[in-house]
Amino acid sequence: MDTVEANEALGFASDAREYEFPAKILKALGARKIRLLSNNPEKVRQLEESGVTVVQRVPCQPRVSKISRKYLETKKSKMGHLLKGI
Secondary structure (H helix, E strand, O other): OOHHHHHHHOOOOOOOOOOHHHHHHHHHOOOOEEEEEOOOHHHHHHHHHOOOEEEEEEOOOOOOOHHHHHHHHHHHHHHOOOOOOO
């Protein structure tokens, strides 16, 4: 199973991470607008819904190897991660 299938088989969401609490921390620190290093569009969406404006999403291009390729393909195809060359 890939990471999404394994989480769902265990009864979890494909990605159960939530970003409301990190958004509260950012706002408490006075960060209302950020540049975000991430490939995850869900992270951008949740932060913005929580009141933190993502002024720029900076891509994080991981090294692709034989070991990581399948994992990264799953992230892109099933979770919408923005990855080049995958």
